[in-house]
Every structure is written in structure tokens, then in C-alpha cells.
Amino acid sequence: MDSIEIVGGSRLAGSVRISGAKNAALPIMTAALLADGEHVFRNVPNLRDVHTMTRLLGRLGADASYEGGCVQVKASGAIEPTAPYDLVKQMRASVLVLGPLVARCGRAIVSLPGGCAIGARPIDQHLKGLEAMGADVELHHGYVEVIVPGGRLAGSDVAFDFPTHTGTENLKCAAVLAQGRTTLTNCAREPEVEELARVLNKMGARIEGAGTSVISIEGVESLHPVDHAIIPDRIEAGTFMVAAAATAGDVLLEGIGFEPLEAVVAKLREAGSTVEREGDGIRVVGSEVIQPTDIITQPHPGFPTDMQAQLMMLMCLAKGTSRITETVFENRFMHVSELNRMGANILVDGRTATVHGVTKLEGAEVMATDLRASASLVLAGLVAEGTTHVRRVYHLDRGYEHIEEKLAPLGANIKRVSGHA
């Protein structure tokens, strides 16, 4: 298993192009199940999760392949609506096949995702919506089986108890081929959720209100395949923004606008960085002194939970104390103990971490059990004194396209080392 080795202390400077968004690509790939014919998705990041999804679509009976940033999915033949445990356990986002399968096949058997490193993450909201649309839901032997008597879902009103990202995506996909109108309220408003609606509409769906908390969907008889380029990854961009801020660097992020990142930009400015639009991207110039700032994670447009670990790392070096409250997931502080091993001073009490800024971090052997926590450790390695080894790089590879190959040209002293546990 690979690890990432970083010798800290370099100031980052230069430009980096942002890859396509993982969390937009995954639901869009599953939406291809809704229409016969060949879909082409471009600007798809070369990530482990994308390859897992390609395999899952293949297991369901679709022809799916990835080459050079392009995913092709052809779902013309018979679809076997069963998502097995061995793939779902590798990637929780596999649950995204549920809505498309129920809409296309009138039934689906999907392994329950179960707990994961960042929390229990149930799918009760997805199931409640499908039941409201006329489906019968049964749980047995670790699988959820959804059957639609009569084969076609019926449009309905569904109010989410709280905004769920993949829940909103699953129900959108379920409703586009339903009989009649579905209204979803209290929807997730993340840019990736909106992007899925854009693609579904391009396929012939009739969705209104995408990107808002109330979405109205008039079911249609059929959809057609599309050729579509995926939006840039706001979390990859945010991670590089923190890299620039933490190293007092000067980095231009190419191909990403301000809109999806406003909450992150606001916090970086509070921390003392200069963040400006430049060309088709964003330029971040870090300051020598990092100011403390408090953060509360929230569904979009609030501060994203997927940037919490990275901002916490930045606050470790702030001149003062910051409070970081995680409200979206109940167990998303796995980076804390590793950052403390590198010399940080962070205390966790329930859902709030109090970060007392320190003057330096020290390189260490570290590992994390989830994707964004691993990213925060790479960032810590960039500023730490000495050498840091980040283990279990497969977490990073789920969400970052060779992060070391993008950081090295900016001046980071970073490389991938094969063969570590």
C-alpha cells in the first residue's frame, strides 16, 4: 500500500487546474441507468470511487468504462437490479443506484451501506420518499428490497426531515420517470445535487427548482442519453486554497468559480488570506499571520463538512483560539488525534473542537480513516517541520486525483512511496 511522504516548509506558488467533481460524477453515472443508449460523461476525475461505480454499473448489466477522463455508460440491455455488499461496502455512494433502479426496473435490492468511518449514515430519508411514491420497502439479511407494485412509481409530496445530499439525488432520479408530479421539500442544495438535475433535464426530464430547497418534478415516459462535462470539484479546490493559505503561498486555482465556495472563501478571508477572482479561476494569497476563526458546518450554502478537517488544520497555526463545530456528521474528528500527534493543541467536546493555535507542527507518521481527514494530514505535512508520512493513501485516492502530482509543481516537497502499510 502506498503512502505520501512530505518534507514540510515550502511556500506554494503557481497554478493548478481543478478536476471534475467526484460527488457530481457518481450520481450522474447512476442516472445513466434511466435511459437506453450510450451516455458520454467528460471531465470525470480518475478516482477510486469512480472506478468502483464503473464496476457496480457493470455488475448491474450496463456497459461502463473509464478512459482518459471520459466515462461511457450504455444501459440498453437487461438490468439486474441488485447492488451487492462487496461493492456497496467499498463505497457508500453505491446507494445512489437505488433511485435509478427503482425507476427503471420497478424494483431494487441494494445492500445497506451500514456505518462508515464518519458516522452511522442511515438511508431512512431515501426510503421514506420511495414509500411515499408507492413503493414497498423491506429490509432483510442486510439488504433493502424496494418493490413497486404495478412497476411505476407515483408522483407524490415528500418532505425531507433535513437536507440529505444523496437522498435528494436518489429521489430526483426516482421521480423523473414516475406517473405525475413529485414535490420534494427541504432538499439538499449542494452544487452537485443541482448538477444532477441539469443532466436529467438534458436527458428529457422536467425538473424545476434545482438548486433550491423545493424541487418539482413532472414525470415523463422516457429519457434519452446525453454527452455532458462534469462541473469542477469545489472540495478539491477548497483543499488547494487551504494549502496556499497555510504556506503563505500564492496559488491560482484554474477552472473554478466563487459561487460554490463562498462559505470557504469567507473563512479564508477571516483567517487573513487574500482571495480574488482571476480569469476563470480563484487566486489565493496566504498571509504570514493566520487569524483564528470559528466554523460551524452546515448543509450548502453553509460551511461544508467536507472542508472541516482542512480548515481545522489551518486553525492549528492561527494566532489564537478557534471553535469548530461539526453538525452534519456525528463522528468526523478522526484527524484530531493525528494532528495532535504532530504538535497541534485541539480539544474535542462532543461536536465541538477547540483549537488553540500553536507556532509550529512537527512531521510524523500519521494515518486517517477517511478521505477529508487524510487531506488535512497532507496539508499539515506541507507546513510541518521535518518529514511526514501519511499512511493509508487509498482514502485520499478515493477523492483526490494524485494530489502529490498536483502539489509538487507548486513547489511542495512531496512524493508517493510504494509499499507502506
Ligand code: EPU
Ligand atoms: N442522514 C440520515 N438519514 C438519511 C440520509 C442522511 O440520517 O436517510 C444523515 C446522515 O447520517 C448525516 C446527514 O444526514 O448525518 C447528512 O447526510 P447526507 O445524506 O447529506 O450525506 P451523503 O449524501 O451520505 C454526501 C457526500 C459526502 C458529504 C455529504 C454532506 C456523496 C457521494 N457524498 O453524503 O461526501 O460529506 O453529502 O455534504 O455525495 C466526501 O466526499 O468526502 C463525502 C463524505
